[in-house]
Amino acid sequence: MIGYIRWVDSLSKALGHSFGWCIVMLTMGTCFEVFMRYVLNNPTSWSYDMSYTFYGALFMMSGAYALSKNAHVRGDFLYRKWQPRTQAKVELFLYFVFFLPGILALVITGFFYALQSTSILEVSVNSPAGVPIWPLKIILVVAGLSMLIAGTAEMCRCILCIKSGEWLDRDEDVKELEEILLETYSKEQGAAK
């Protein structure tokens, strides 16, 4: 079970990390458009569609990554105070009641939605450039699927925690600057003592 969790985590992380680079493409693409418009006086016709495609792909495909790093916001001021075992029991139940129905609905209905769009190779109506938007609709389904897989790993985490009484640790990953600073500082304090 731990092997499965680690495998799913690395899958989610790989997805999140690779789609994260969309932000660089988005930055470069948008700057290119500004350059074309103001310097060469020749704006592109595809820039707007490009921008939301990258943005949509970025955040949707990072959803599973955020889930596997426990980064989705929780209203956790009561939750924090519970025993890990209680947390896990409540959470496992809620994964069945809250998580699965919503995400399943997204994946199944999204599949037909994307199928329809892909079968006619739908393009954007925003400009005559005819930027394809069917890839973004496929991403909606793939992102939903990756969420579903990441969700099963989280459910396994809950089961493990109910058995052992403590949460399985998460892989090392990039951290917010404040977390890094807080950790190094408390380590230094510990060493000073």
Add this chain to the structure above:
Amino acid sequence: MSDPVVALFMLGLFICFIFLGFPIAFTLMAMAVGFGFYAYYTPAVALWDNNIFFLLVQNTFSVMSNDVLISIPLFLFMGYIIERSNILEKLFVSLQIALRHIPGSMGVAALVTCTLFATATGIVGAVVTLMGLLALPSMLKAGYDKKLSCGIIAAGGTLGILIPPSIMLIVYAATAGVSVVKLYAAALIPGLLLAGLYLVYIVVRVVINPSLAPKVTTADDVDFWKGFKLLLTAFFPLAFLIFAVLGSILFGLATPSEAAAMGALGGIFLSVAYRAFTWDRLREAVYLTSKTSAMVCWLFVGSWTFSSVFSYLGGEGLIAEFVLSMDLSTLQFLIMAQLIIFVLGWPLEWSEIIIIFVPIFLPMLAIFDVDPILFGLLIAINLQTSFLTPPMAMSAYYLKGVAPKGIELWDIFKGCFPFLGMVLLTLVLVYVEPKIVSFLPDLIYSNAAVDNSPLPEGVIDPSFFK
């Protein structure tokens, strides 16, 4: 149960479920699908063809292709790049030297550093911890009062969510359907007013009681040119970047997302110039951007469907009716709304409050004739308090985490109280004189010249379509 009552039940149930600590994006989605299934149920249609499923997918796709939300990852990226560019220390030192003749110079320098850095990055936690490690020890060493020092850093760092370009305002604009550009123009004066009040407060306190902030003598021997050079390398580039990003948005040269992209590129140049740019740092910034954007934008996925179902069932109408029956004046309504937001700020974060609870107030704004931009600004100012007041005072906790020994959480809270007073004062000022908010948007966007010259042949008069 009639449908509007079901809607209220849905909202109440959701608020209870928040406390179970499950990721809110999914709770919202599940509630929306569950109650939506009931709302759109018709016996003639097969269960799996219920409209709610299409609504969910359609709304998800609208979040994915929303042109306002594009700016969120871009501004996050800009923030993460700048936060890792080693600029803060230089900024603090240069400002300390530049401001050394002002009473409480180190405190003022700390405040200006916090404000500028928080404005550029928009990431409150990073500013507060960085300053807590860098400025707080030197302030304490110089004999500064610990409560005052803590208050300056916590309150100054929190300004980043108010002063544009702020991510919170983009989220509000997307939720309330107002123009980001106008909202930014509106937020500029109140943001600077609050920062200015903080500054005046520090100087006045120090003038009245100089023992709070003994004069620092270490910087006295720096000559003018050396100080100016420091400012030139540390203060001006960052100030220019913020000014360029904000200016191009306000003067209509670029859309917010274009300005954000240029800002991110500018941030990369800045960090190259400071020799702080490494591939590792870029990678970290990229990964953090993807994680944080997923967190904010997935909330929208759930909440848009949730609020569609809520208003389809008639919940909005019922709440509006209820509020109307209370027979409130506009002032009473605003005070009530702000009190509710203030209380919500204790357990919840700004993203949840704005994305989930603000839509409930929005339909009432028209009834009470309140400008949604003014309302947004009142909320943005109000939410400053949620970072500074217990029990969920993020800024105070971050500061406590890195504060030197001998500083208790209670000292930090006590230090924040006067600054909270200033936030309240700003709220009152904005209410009494709404021009503080509306002046800049009116100035920039009202005098667009109406072109009455005859249209070229073959062009249809636009008024034809009205």
